[in-house]
Amino acid sequence: MSESTKVAVLGAGTMGHGIAQVCAAAGFTVHVSDPSEAARARGLEGVRASLDRMVGKAKMTAAQRDEVLGRIAWGGDLGAAVEDAGVVIEAVPERIELKRDLLQRVDALAPDSALLGSNTSSLSITELGSTLRDASRLVGLHFFNPVPVMELLEVVRGVRTSEATIDRALAFAARLPKTPIVVRDMPGFATSRLGVALGAEAIRMLEQGVASAEDIDRAMELGYRHPMGPLRLTDLVGLDVRLAILDHLHREVGEQFRAPPLLRQMVRAGKLGKKSGEGFYKW
Ligand code: CAA
Numbered sequence: 001m002s003e004s005t006k007v008a009v010l011g012a013g014t015m016g017h018g019i020a021q022v023c024a025a026a027g028f029t030v031h032v033s034d035p036s037e038a039a040r041a042r043g044l045e046g047v048r049a050s051l052d053r054m055v056g057k058a059k060m061t062a063a064q065r066d067e068v069l070g071r072i073a074w075g076g077d078l079g080a081a082v083e084d085a086g087v088v089i090e091a092v093p094e095r096i097e098l099k100r101d102l103l104q105r106v107d108a109l110a111p112d113s114a115l116l117g118s119n120t121s122s123l124s125i126t127e128l129g130s131t132l133r134d135a136s137r138l139v140g141l142h143f144f145n146p147v148p149v150m151e152l153l154e155v156v157r158g159v160r161t162s163e164a165t166i167d168r169a170l171a172f173a174a175r176l177p178k179t180p181i182v183v184r185d186m187p188g189f190a191t192s193r194l195g196v197a198l199g200a201e202a203i204r205m206l207e208q209g210v211a212s213a214e215d216i217d218r219a220m221e222l223g224y225r226h227p228m229g230p231l232r233l234t235d236l237v238g239l240d241v242r243l244a245i246l247d248h249l250h251r252e253v254g255e256q257f258r259a260p261p262l263l264r265q266m267v268r269a270g271k272l273g274k275k276s277g278e279g280f281y282k283w
Contacts, residue, residue: 005028007023008087012074021072028071030072087115089117094122096124100131103118117141117172123248138158152179187252200246201230216229238275
């Protein structure tokens with residue numbers, strides 16, 4: 001995977017723009033595709049803010065920031081984004097039909113040699129690949145928020161994912177650089193399954209009045225050295241994202257993943273966490 005490899009990132013949201021940033025910082029040419037102009041503008045602002053923060057901490061120079069920004073193109077045309085791409089990563093909302101339809105379009109438009117990655121946090125890679133001409137080139141490439149900071153890349157092997165695709169995914173991780181783990185295509189993989197279990201239990205504890213949101217978070221921050229408590233983390237990830245994962249795991253794994261009513265109610269009220277300005281905390 002050479003520096004001239006073009007990476008297409010589909011979706012300019014929280015994960016998409018973070019993925020675009022780390023790919024551009026690693027020297028890749030990046031094209032972010034999102035049909036919403038407003039989402040593209042927010043994505044660009046997100047990348048700029050993150051890079052400015054790094055310049056402020058002397059982790060990069062202003063000139064390097066401008067180079068990284070200059071390597072990312074933003075547009076609404078899927079064909080233009082995936083044309084000549086060596087790697088395509090979809091990072092659109094966590095709905096199977098949305099991701100499957102998009103990947104099917106990519107399958108027709110991207111070069112046959114392109115590696116196809118899905119940033120899904122819980123959906124089946126095998127199912128996402130079921131309608132592709134060649135499912136052997138699809139792999140889960142699961143990043144973590146904030147993408148520029150988090151070290152892990154969870155690489156998910158679908159039933160049809162080839163060994164060569166896993167090798168390419170590992171080489172890609174090394175270039176970013178991220179530390180990969182390879183997991184089987186089971187609902188919630190390794191990270192989301194454990195992450196939402198803790199988050200959901202914290203919400204149930206809040207419902208039961210065990211302690212305040214702040215103190216439930218402090219329990220894990222000070223008692224277990226988590227960098228951030230489970231409720232604040234749910235705000236960071238997005239309550240809607242966590243609810244979608246829980247509903248999926250509830251269907252696929254069982255009762256222990258039934259979403260707490262409080263979470264569903266908050267999502268219905270538009271309290272989605274940091275991105276909407278309010279979740280378990282005000283932002
Ligand atoms: N861009 C660039 N740098 C950033 C950044 C960003 N968006 N966010 C934080 N940083 C940098 C800061 O500048 C700071 O740098 P220095 O160490 O050089 O000072 C460093 O990261 C730490 O940040 P802060 O000092 O602001 O605050 P912190 O120490 O509390 O760390 C945090 C913030 C990194 C977010 C930390 O709280 C943390 O690790 N939280 C847990 C995050 C987590 O669990 N993410 C996974 C969520 S699950 C997911 O994403 C997957 C899914 O499928 C839903």
